[in-house]
Amino acid sequence: MASHEGRGQYAAAAADARWLVDHGFDAAPKSERSAEAEAARYLDLSRLAAKAGSVPAAIEALRNALAADPHQAAAVRAGLDELPVSPAERSRLKREFAWNIAALAPADSGVLSDEPAPARCWSYRVREIRIRRSITVRGPTGTERQVTYDARPWRFDSTSTMWSPESDWIEDAGAEIESASGPEQPRYRAIVAAQHQFIAVEDVPPCHRAAWRGPYETNGTVFTAAELPGTPPAGAKNRSP
Helix, strand or coil: CHHHHHCCCHHHHHHHHHHHHHHHHHHCCHHHCCHHHHHHHHHHHHHHHHHCCCHHHHHHHHHHHHHHCHHHHHHHHHHHHHCCCCHHHHHHHHHHHHHHHHHHCHHHCCCCCCCCCCCCCCCEEEEEEEEEEEEEEEECCEEEEEEEEEEEEEEEECCCCEEEECCCCEEEEEEEEEECCCCCCHHHHHHHHCECCEEECCCCCHHHHHHCECCCCCCCCCEEECCCCCECCCCCCCCCC
């Protein structure tokens, strides 16, 4: 690996580094089978892959280095600074890795840039709501308001910081009922508020909390939002027709 790198043969050196990663625990001496040594092999792979022009492989190697030994956060940060990417992409990667470092090694979660440290984030699912029927009927306990709705599921991936739809619209996805004489039902109110908008029935991550209205439930769950917070999926709008 060192010989190939010394001759500027970075693709061959990266292939050697890949072999060391794949066979480290089988072929390395016992002193090189620690989490720290495993992370070091991934860091070498990232550096050489970047020099060979394989930026995706370099980024993935940095992710694996952090997973192998989260205490190598400083070396991972240095690797991010060496990647041949645009300033915008570097900033996005730094935000992604800041969340991961905060989750894996809170004691090592220093700021990755001059920006404030990002709020904690995690992947989560929400639904886009389209009300089908809203009627008032006479039920066994009196007059009730009923609402039925279609739903389209979306998922936010905290690693890529992207939203993507998980399926097409689901017709008659659910219904909520509220007595006309009260008290108000939080789920009913949330569905009505989410018409042509979005609803999250669980807690939402701090990184997106400001974009969500709620909670509607007293246990701190059920939120609505006019738009999906964060970065929309490439080539798509936050709200579908």
